[in-house]
Amino acid sequence: MHRRDLLRLAALSPLLAAAGRLPAAAAPAPTDLMPAFWRAYDAGRAAEDRARAIGQAFFAPNAELYAGAGLKPTPERLAAWLPQFDAIAEPARRLSQGFAGHYRRHVEHFQREFPDFQRERAPIYLMPSLFNFDGHLRPWQGRLPLFVGIDGIVRYHGADANLSVFLDHESFHLYHGQLVPELLMDEQPPVYGSLWIEGLATYVSERLNPDASRVQVLLDDRKLAAVDDATVRDLAGKLLAVLDSTSADDANRFFGAGHKGPEPARGGYLVGLSIARRIGRDRPLAELARTPLTKLRASMQQQLQALAAG
Template sequence: MQRRDLLRLTTFSVLLAAVGQLPAAQAQPPTDLMPAFWRAYDAGRDAGDRVEAIRAAFFLPNAELYAGAGLKPTYERLATWLPKFDAIAVDARRLSHGFDDHYKRHAQHFQREFPDFRRERAPIYLMPSLFMFDGHLQPWQGKLPLFVGIDGIVRYHGADANLSVFLDHESFHLYHGQHLPQLLMDEAPPVYGSLWLEGLATYVSERLNPDASLLHVLLDDQKLASADEATVRELAAKLLAVMDSTAPEDSNRFFGAGYKGPEPARGGYLVGLAIAREIGRGRPLAELARIPMPEVRGLMQKQLRDLAGRES
């Protein structure tokens, strides 16, 4: 299972051509499916077949949107998910009720940093994701929506999730795509491209949230947040060896949340953050999003060599 899919968008260039009419501050608020879900969830408590009752009342009427997010809420999947969701339902309800206020604050401060950002072609949907994601970007109906899994946020980030860090990270992917579409539309980006995408988004969320802990910046991954210099050095050396690879197994090895192996899962985020800190020192964040691909490769190679302790 992937918590966050990299944006391999074959139609992204078309989507970007349509972006650019309204400032983000005027963008529509998120489309919130959670009130309808809570009605179905609460009404289903006394049903003989609770799973089917909730499925019929909420998931089937929203099947098209779920398909747009790449999910199929089958009876079997819901039956597995529902007992686990019950355990966090109180926290998920509190988060969903307060999300709109968090989003308004996020949109205002993100727009101040990136005044040329256009969000109107990237609507936001709040929904239960069946724990398949916290945030997920995928083209749908001629737009590039951000699907936000309220249950995924609570499960992967806790009841007190730092939504400012989370939303800044996701919004920067969208902003980055406005300036570097050839990377984000690549179905199989090279490892160095993914390293820059995720490292820079992580760094931006750190810069925009100076009071946030490293744990929150690294998306609440305790193992990454406690990694020592030797771990970073070893990861950098391994990334350097496969930096031009487009093989799915190499991408999963360094960026997949579900990776099981000798390296820490999502180690590319940690190394990418270290690289982005170095490259971004003293530079405006918007300038970093405009670095062209040929230059990105050279920068990634140099920084990986430096981190690995190797001569250029």
């Protein structure tokens, strides 16, 4: 999930805000590529070269959209992915068939909390991602769509994924960017900015899904969910030391899923969640989303100092 792709999002127009947004019932439905994929997948069973047949039937006609998502499904890439996908094809099929219902429920409860969210500016595409992502935000054709990898969801979250948590997290990033675009328009944001961006989205998904488990709120990262309070204190101290850093190494160290080192991967999400809980207690979520940049750094520093001190 490339949060930095949010950075080009345009500011919310006061005129549009005053006019209001589409009601939940009128929100545009996702563009669903999965029925076409399943037809190609099923038809390819008898092909001598399945990867090439499926590529020609589905991926080639959708090459422009895949380029928009930053993917190039070459025959070699498809051949490596296909045997692994076969193992999860049935739960992926069930998920894709039931996604529309999950999405309608998501829109209804998210729009109640954030009625000014411009959902019409955030199209959603359902597609196989070749395990590259579960949810991926990337500017394309003048808008910022959410590309949803059905195969990625099953692989990284399981067949019984909590889609409410997942969709709330992703939708909030879009909403947050519409309200405070200057926070998300920096291609290399400082650590304190990323800490708030990811921590607040995680906290919002927790508040909107009070029955969700800690693992689900942390996007099914079991290792991160198992982190103890002592490690959170240690992480807070390390984050303080690089609060203003804009280096890619520090971004990966605290927010990258692939980080390998003494710190737990994506530890910034957990610390950010702790901070958002402390700041957000008894405050409306939409108010938190409007936190101005002028107050953000001092607030992050103060909260990290408190966490580090235990």
